[in-house]
Amino acid sequence: MIDELFDLARAHWVKYDKYIWKKASDGAVYLTAAEDAMPTITSPLRDFKRLVVDAVNIGRMCMGESRGAYSEDEIRDAILAFAGNYGLLGLMTGLPTTPDFLDYGYVYFPKNRIIGRESMAREDYVRMFFPFGEPDLTLSEDGTLLSLGSDIPMQALGMTFADCPIPVNMSFQREYTERLDWLKKQFADWAFILAGVFFYYEDHELLDEVRKDFQQRSVAAFSSVAPTYHLELRDHPVVVWDFYSLMTCIQMAFCFMMANGENPLKMCRNCGMAFVAKDPKDEFCSEKCRKEYNGAMKDPGEYDE
Numbered sequence: 001m002i003d004e005l006f007d008l009a010r011a012h013w014v015k016y017d018k019y020i021w022k023k024a025s026d027g028a029v030y031l032t033a034a035e036d037a038m039p040t041i042t043s044p045l046r047d048f049k050r051l052v053v054d055a056v057n058i059g060r061m062c063m064g065e066s067r068g069a070y071s072e073d074e075i076r077d078a079i080l081a082f083a084g085n086y087g088l089l090g091l092m093t094g095l096p097t098t099p100d101f102l103d104y105g106y107v108y109f110p111k112n113r114i115i116g117r118e119s120m121a122r123e124d125y126v127r128m129f130f131p132f133g134e135p136d137l138t139l140s141e142d143g144t145l146l147s148l149g150s151d152i153p154m155q156a157l158g159m160t161f162a163d164c165p166i167p168v169n170m171s172f173q174r175e176y177t178e179r180l181d182w183l184k185k186q187f188a189d190w191a192f193i194l195a196g197v198f199f200y201y202e203d204h205e206l207l208d209e210v211r212k213d214f215q216q217r218s219v220a221a222f223s224s225v226a227p228t229y230h231l232e233l234r235d236h237p238v239v240v241w242d243f244y245s246l247m248t249c250i251q252m253a254f255c256f257m258m259a260n261g262e263n264p265l266k267m268c269r270n271c272g273m274a275f276v277a278k279d280p281k282d283e284f285c286s287e288k289c290r291k292e293y294n295g296a297m298k299d300p301g302e303y304d305e
Contacts, residue, residue, distance in 0.1 A: 011045040011243040014172040015087030019080055024131045030177035031083060039153055044086050048253040049276050054082055055250050056274040059191025062184045079183055088178050090245030092129045092171050099165040099244040114182045135173040168244050190254055194274055198267040269293055
C-alpha cells in the first residue's frame, strides 16, 4: 500500500555532480554546488525507503557528535555523500507554509528549529540561502519569472520546472546553499523522532504517565507543511502528490514508513541505526548486529573453556 502511495507522487528533483563546503565571511559553513558542477534531474521517491534510511542515519550521527561518537568531518562527509546521491534538501521551499512565498511581502513558517520565527521579510529570507551571490534570474515587480540568465543548463531547468513555484527553480541554481548547522538540525530531528518512538514502545511498561505524555507530545510536535495534491483522470481517478522540496518528500515518507504495519522503519537494538524491517518483529538491522547483541547479553563466563 505504501509503495502504491508514492507511485502517484511527483517528486522530480535536481542534484549536481559535485558539491562543496564553502565558508562565508561570518564563519558559517554552507553546502553548495561547485561552480563547474552539472545538474541532473532525479526521482528520489523511486527508492524512498533508502532515501529515508540514509537521512535518519545521518541524523543519528549528528546526535552522536556531542558525545564524541562522530566527528564533524565524518558528518560533513556523510552529508556531502547524501547530497551527491539525492541533492540538497530544498529547505528554502520546505520550511515556509507555502513554496509560493514570492507572492507575498513576508514569508510565514510553522514552528521549526531552523528559522525559529513565525515570519520574516521575503528578501531577508531569500538572502539566507544565497550568501555568496544572488541567483542569475530576473523577476518582474509582481514576482513573475522573466529569465534565468544565459547559463544554458539553468535555462533548461527553468523550462523543465516551469509549472513549479519560482522558489523551486531558485533552489536549483548553482548559487543556492544550505548551511551546515541547518542541515544537522534537520537530519537530527528525524533521528530524534525515530528514537523517541523506539523508546516509547521499548520502555512503555516502565514509563509513568507523565513520561508517556511527554514522549507523545514530542512526537506529535513533529509536523511539516503538507505537500499539495490534485486529482488526475487516468484509468480511474487518482490523487497525485506534488512535492516541492526533498525535505517534504522525506518527512512524508518517514511518517508513512513509521506507521507501516508490515515493513516499519525501526531502530536497531544493537547499533541504533535505522533500517526497514522485513518483519514487524525484527529488532536488528543485520545478522551481525543480532549476534553481537545476543553475545553481549550472555554471561561472559559462558565463553570460558
